[in-house]
Amino acid sequence: MSLGGDIDYATAVDAAVDQFATSVDQLVKVVADGGWSGVDNAQLIGLMHSIEQTRNRIPLMDHALIGEADSRDLPEALTQPSMIRVLMSVLRLSPGEASRRVRAAAAVGERTSMLGQPLAPLRPHLAAAQHAGRVSPEQVSIIERALAQVDRRGFDPDAIDQGERLLVGFADIHSVTDLRILTAQVIDRIDPDGTQPTDQLNHDRRHVEFHRCRDGSWAGTMRLTGTLGAKLQALLGPLAQPRTTLVTGPNGRPAEEPDERHHGQRMHDALEDLCDRLLRSDTLPESGGTPATVIVTIDLDDLLARTGYGTSSDGTLIRTDKVLRMANQADIVPAVLTRAGAVLDLGRTRRIATPAQTLALYAQDASCSFPGCDRAPEWCERHHLIPWIDGGETNLNNLTLLRPSRECVRGSSGSPSVGLQVCLPGQAGRACRSLSRL
Numbered sequence: 001m002s003l004g005g006d007i008d009y010a011t012a013v014d015a016a017v018d019q020f021a022t023s024v025d026q027l028v029k030v031v032a033d034g035g036w037s038g039v040d041n042a043q044l045i046g047l048m049h050s051i052e053q054t055r056n057r058i059p060l061m062d063h064a065l066i067g068e069a070d071s072r073d074l075p076e077a078l079t080q081p082s083m084i085r086v087l088m089s090v091l092r093l094s095p096g097e098a099s100r101r102v103r104a105a106a107a108v109g110e111r112t113s114m115l116g117q118p119l120a121p122l123r124p125h126l127a128a129a130q131h132a133g134r135v136s137p138e139q140v141s142i143i144e145r146a147l148a149q150v151d152r153r154g155f156d157p158d159a160i161d162q163g164e165r166l167l168v169g170f171a172d173i174h175s176v177t178d179l180r181i182l183t184a185q186v187i188d189r190i191d192p193d194g195t196q197p198t199d200q201l202n203h204d205r206r207h208v209e210f211h212r213c214r215d216g217s218w219a220g221t222m223r224l225t226g227t228l229g230a231k232l233q234a235l236l237g238p239l240a241q242p243r244t245t246l247v248t249g250p251n252g253r254p255a256e257e258p259d260e261r262h263h264g265q266r267m268h269d270a271l272e273d274l275c276d277r278l279l280r281s282d283t284l285p286e287s288g289g290t291p292a293t294v295i296v297t298i299d300l301d302d303l304l305a306r307t308g309y310g311t312s313s314d315g316t317l318i319r320t321d322k323v324l325r326m327a328n329q330a331d332i333v334p335a336v337l338t339r340a341g342a343v344l345d346l347g348r349t350r351r352i353a354t355p356a357q358t359l360a361l362y363a364q365d366a367s368c369s370f371p372g373c374d375r376a377p378e379w380c381e382r383h384h385l386i387p388w389i390d391g392g393e394t395n396l397n398n399l400t401l402l403r404p405s406r407e408c409v410r411g412s413s414g415s416p417s418v419g420l421q422v423c424l425p426g427q428a429g430r431a432c433r434s435l436s437r438l
Contacts, residue, residue, distance in 0.1 A: 053133035059140070060131065062101050063109030071112075100141050107144040123147065125161075125168045139171045139179060146183040150190045159190050202226060216317055239270035296323050297363040353382045353399055361401050368403040375403040 036044065069075075070083060080086045087098035108127035111119040121127035126143055129135045135143075143164070151160055163186045170182045202225050210220025224232065242259035249255035261269065302308035302320055310323040353361070362377040380401035386392030 052136075056130065056133040056136050059101070059104060059137050063105040066102060066105040067109050067111075100137070103144055103148075104137065104140050107148075108140060123164055125164045129168045129171065135168065135171045136176075138176055142176070142179055142183055143167045143171065146187050149187055155190060163187070163190050235274055236267055236270040239273050240266040242266065297366070298323055353394055357394070357396055357399060358382060360396055361399055364396070365401045367401070369400045370402060373403055377401050 039047065066083060066087075069086065075081065075083055075086050078086055078089070080089060083102050084095065084098045087093050087101060088095060091098075093101070107123045108121050108130055110121065113119055123144060126135065126140060130140055146167070147160060147164060150163075166186055167179070167183055170179055174182060205223050206225050206228070208220070208222045208224075210218050213219055240263070242261075244256040244258060246254055247257045259266070296310040296312055296318060298310035298320065299308065302310075303323075306320050306324070308320055309317040310320060311317060361382060365377060365380075367373065367377060368375040368380050380403050383400055383402050384392040384394070385398050385400060392398050
């Protein structure tokens, strides 16, 4: 097909692309040669705006190319299921980026009718703003996805058009973060009942899972509701700020050394700091009869020599120097056992084990004492070996931990107690003792 009778479209497009590439090369060279040296701050900001405005218009070519590819049914020609897959294969784009480009082309690209007649873009105000370079691809995606939620049967087209105008105006003066908030408010005005299903969906999808890895670290995934995410960000944000260190420079003057931790490391350290503060607050709910506490068992000789490792109740190995730092920083109770084991005696002054005795049981038994049961001590109940009602004392050597289940605890209230032989791990070996329910 010719253009003006002499130049065909392919030649014109090739020439325009070459001219564009040449202009970019020239601009890059000017910058590399120190082109900014004679520019003041106001001019520099003006240049940044000019380049950004040009960058914002580049997706217009994407829209035209995607529209042309659709008209030629390129996915079928390339044996691909969709235009998104075509872009992923040909341009090596991620699924998210390919999807964003296809959606943007459908929303703000030029359209044609079934008879080949030109049609205005589906989002004319947003398209005009992109033609002028006033909105970025990210802003186009935010507005397009928001309006798609209400652009269906039952909604007032005039309200949608007015909402589009508002959002395009907001994009001119607000940051992307603020635009997301304003977009949600505009959509809420158009569809006041539309936010509840999304909130309910987020609530149903809430999920936190983490597990200990073989190397001793922990890994996990989470999907938080908006409310919890905002709370967590409010708590971690201030603690995750970069921290500079004041050092003495080569000239003897004080200088600030930047924080070398990346964002993910700072968030990790902030979460640990938050846990330390919470443990120190003494406001945690009780778990197994004692306030929620990190229990660390360590050999006395290792502790005195500051060598080796301590073991938490879930089996995590913690270096001795780290154990000492933890004990100094938070309300964490290291339970130290000699080879003979510690014994806390209260005689028959009380039936329920004290928190100190419970902590000692955590360290002594390490888990449920029923053979084959490895339930963590925090999830176990304290039981007398010789029942209290039969004269048993509330001493450490008459107490043990059992998981509160029918498999691990026999007998019930009001019925005769049933004896059970269990072997409990001790520092000097395993001692079998007769057990009955409290």
